Amino acid sequence: LVISNSEWQTLESKLVQRAELLNFILKDLYGERKLIKHGLVPAEIIFANKNFIRQCNQITYKTSKHLLTYAADLARGPDGNMWVVNDKTGAPSGMGYALENRMTIGRTVPDLYDGLHVKRLSNFFDEYKKFLHNCSPRKTDDPLIVILTPGPLNETYFEHAYLANYLGYPLVQGSDLVTRMGFVWLKSLRGLKQVDVIIRRVDDAYCDPLELKNDSKLGVAGLLNVQRQGNVAVVNPVGTTILENPALLPFLPNISKAILGKDLALHQVASWWCGQPKELSYVLENLHKLVVRVFDDSSEIYLGHKLSRAQLEFLREKIKHRPYAYVGQEMVSFSTSPTFSKDKIEPRNTLWRTFAIADEDGYKVMPGGLVRVAPQNETECISNQSGSGSKDVWILTSADDIQSKTSN
Numbered sequence: 084l085v086i087s088n089s090e091w092q093t094l095e096s097k098l099v100q101r102a103e104l105l106n107f108i109l110k111d112l113y114g115e116r117k118l119i120k121h122g123l124v125p126a127e128i129i130f131a132n133k134n135f136i137r138q139c140n141q142i143t144y145k146t147s148k149h150l151l152t153y154a155a156d157l158a159r160g161p162d163g164n165m166w167v168v169n170d171k172t173g174a175p176s177g178m179g180y181a182l183e184n185r186m187t188i189g190r191t192v193p194d195l196y197d198g199l200h201v202k203r204l205s206n207f208f209d210e211y212k213k214f215l216h217n218c219s220p221r222k223t224d225d226p227l228i229v230i231l232t233p234g235p236l237n238e239t240y241f242e243h244a245y246l247a248n249y250l251g252y253p254l255v256q257g258s259d260l261v262t263r264m265g266f267v268w269l270k271s272l273r274g275l276k277q278v279d280v281i282i283r284r285v286d287d288a289y290c291d292p293l294e295l296k297n298d299s300k301l302g303v304a305g306l307l308n309v310q311r312q313g314n315v316a317v318v319n320p321v322g323t324t325i326l327e328n329p330a331l332l333p334f335l336p337n338i339s340k341a342i343l344g345k346d347l348a349l350h351q352v353a354s355w356w357c358g359q360p361k362e363l364s365y366v367l368e369n370l371h372k373l374v375v376r377v378f379d380d381s382s383e384i385y386l387g388h389k390l391s392r393a394q395l396e397f398l399r400e401k402i403k404h405r406p407y408a409y410v411g412q413e414m415v416s417f418s419t420s421p422t423f424s425k426d427k428i429e430p431r432n433t434l435w436r437t438f439a440i441a442d443e444d445g446y447k448v449m450p451g452g453l454v455r456v457a458p459q460n461e462t463e464c465i466s467n468q469s470g471s472g473s474k475d476v477w478i479l480t481s482a483d484d485i486q487s488k489t490s491n
């Protein structure tokens with residue numbers, strides 16, 4: 084997927100604005116909750132949501148940002164602009180796949196890659212390592228940074244191992260870590276080693292069997308208490324998945340105006356939260372042509388135009404029973420991308436995920452990312468589970484940058 088430098092510069096600033104806004108919301112929801120008090124966010128979409136981790140209430144962090152990494156799923160809308168389809172804030176995957184794609188393409192078609200002067204990803208990953216180093220609560224030249232994975236049975240385990248190898252960090256499971264005296268330690272043949280930063284790839288609820296899901300074997304007992312004391316940096320902190328809540332989308336434009344004093348720059352899909360009578364009525368009347376999502380389960384999605392009359396009626400009753408838990412969204416026809424398959428080029432639906440990391444001044448965005456490609460022409464829901472393929476994203480370098488590199 085090729086993106087011009089001029090389009091990228093505009094998109095980059097919009098992604099930074101969105102990340103800043105979500106970071107403010109995250110701080111507020113686990114802090115003073117002024118957004119709820121002032122009516123900018125309905126209490127139901129937060130307190131009734133299983134992704135709101137009450138044990139994280141009032142936790143303060145030593146980092147300037149609470150949302151440390153952010154990923155946005157983008158697609159080109161009917162107006163030619165990139166639209167946000169999903170916000171990923173818990174433990175977003177794909178960064179390692181993007182890196183692998185770039186390295187593979189660089190080896191297989193190096194002449195094409197070099198000739199187009201594509202922005203490189205190595206600088207972003209250098210910044211990523213620097214960012215993780217700065218996250219360490221213990222000021223040391225060599226903090227211990229680990230990647231916490233659910234294990235080999237996880238569908239994205241390859242990526243965890245790939246990133247660990249590329250970055251040079253230990254890949255650990257919950258049983259490799261232990262909490263003692265308010266700190267997290269890594270078990271080793273030479274004894275316990277203090278862990279400073281944990282790159283979390285385990286879902287929120289499974290991170291700490293002591294305070295959260297008590298039958299979880301994926302997390303570390305006592306992790307939340309160490310996070311609470313500020314003795315370990317978790318990237319992203321437990322509790323950040325609440326921002327993936329699609330019921331927040333209808334309220335983001337007003338929050339942006341109230342907090343940032345600006346309109347929300349990045350386009351997003353029109354959404355109606357069913358917890359309001361007018362919006363509920365609209366969704367129920369137009370169920371056959373909307374996409375319906377559950378506010379705390381990203382895997383439960385209903386495409387109205389593909390449901391039978393009986394299925395629509397069943398869904399209608401489910402929404403009436405728990406209206407606050409459902410969001411109706413416009414069914415947008417996003418643009419396709421040419422894909423070579425079985426000796427011919429076909430149009431396929433695509434979803435571009437790009438990433439941002441926090442720093443003292445704001446956020447830095449990966450100049451590229453991972454594009455997931457629908458496995459068939461008619462496939463509308465794109466995910467790893469559906470067997471989607473992938474593409475590399477090439478952000479073209481500007482003419483001025485090329486001239487500067489040549490002269491140097």
